[in-house]
Amino acid sequence: MRKLANKDLPAVYDYIKGEPEINLFIQGDLELYGLQGESVSMYAVGEEWDSILLKYYSDFILYSKSPTFNTKAVGALLARQENILAISAKESLLMQMQGHYPKQKIQGTYLCRCNKGSFIPRAESSGDVRKLTKKDAPAIVALYQQIEEFAQPYLDHTKQKLAEMANNLEQGGVGFGLFEGDKLVSSAYTTATTTSGAMIVGVATLYGSRNRGYASTLVSTLCSHCFASGLDFLCLFFDNPKAGAIYKRLGFEVVDRWGIMRF
Numbered sequence: 001m002r003k004l005a006n007k008d009l010p011a012v013y014d015y016i017k018g019e020p021e022i023n024l025f026i027q028g029d030l031e032l033y034g035l036q037g038e039s040v041s042m043y044a045v046g047e048e049w050d051s052i053l054l055k056y057y058s059d060f061i062l063y064s065k066s067p068t069f070n071t072k073a074v075g076a077l078l079a080r081q082e083n084i085l086a087i088s089a090k091e092s093l094l095m096q097m098q099g100h101y102p103k104q105k106i107q108g109t110y111l112c113r114c115n116k117g118s119f120i121p122r123a124e125s126s127g128d129v130r131k132l133t134k135k136d137a138p139a140i141v142a143l144y145q146q147i148e149e150f151a152q153p154y155l156d157h158t159k160q161k162l163a164e165m166a167n168n169l170e171q172g173g174v175g176f177g178l179f180e181g182d183k184l185v186s187s188a189y190t191t192a193t194t195t196s197g198a199m200i201v202g203v204a205t206l207y208g209s210r211n212r213g214y215a216s217t218l219v220s221t222l223c224s225h226c227f228a229s230g231l232d233f234l235c236l237f238f239d240n241p242k243a244g245a246i247y248k249r250l251g252f253e254v255v256d257r258w259g260i261m262r263f
Helices: 004-015 024-033 071-079 089-098 133-146 150-157 158-170 213-230 240-248
Strands: 040-045 049-054 061-065 084-090 104-116 129-131 176-179 182-192 196-204 235-238 252-262
Touching: 004 040, 004 049, 004 240, 024 040, 024 049, 024 196, 040 071, 040 133, 049 089, 049 104, 071 089, 071 158, 084 089, 089 104, 089 252, 104 240, 129 150, 129 213, 133 150, 133 158, 133 176, 133 182, 133 196, 150 158, 150 196, 158 182, 182 213, 213 235, 213 240, 235 240
Parallel strands: 061 084, 196 235
Antiparallel strands: 040 049, 049 061, 084 252, 104 235, 104 252, 129 176, 176 182, 182 196
């Protein structure tokens, strides 16, 4: 195992270039923060880089170019870390770590991609759509705390999530929210922005405001903004057919499966 530094970045980019969608989080964090600060650190496992592990605050992302990897070495490295909130990876890789964490469940989801040329704009709501800033971080976190699929980490680690959200929206992430009066009821934003792509995350709507086209309107607005600003592709996750149908109408296609293990 070796802790990587900025001088290793060209080798990292070469290692991950074969799967740009899977490695958006890794590339986005490295382009934005590099490896000289406290927010992001990275490790290579094995002499020939059997796998790599990126740490962003208390979240870890695992990647290997090979379909199998040295899970014992990765487990030993993770065992030395403090306060792990989540481990994420391509689902087929993360499942190989299950034996090290038998009490943790893997939440699997679909990963899909939309290219600039295949995007189909759709505005299904005429609601009050606003671009979000770091000042909206408390409202965004409060929104997620009220939605079952998002709530737990935002309730358990509110201070950290507020800092991460504000930092992301200040450091290149783009977000849009839909408001009813002064209340934020739906949101979507980008993270892991690279020179060519970004990941859309946090697509959520309060229960009482659903089935009004808010989510598709925000994702469409976000896509239009990102493609107009020069990005070539966008990715996002979904785990239910209804959401998948919304994204397919916008031009997204499934490319792989993603997994996350929360602690």
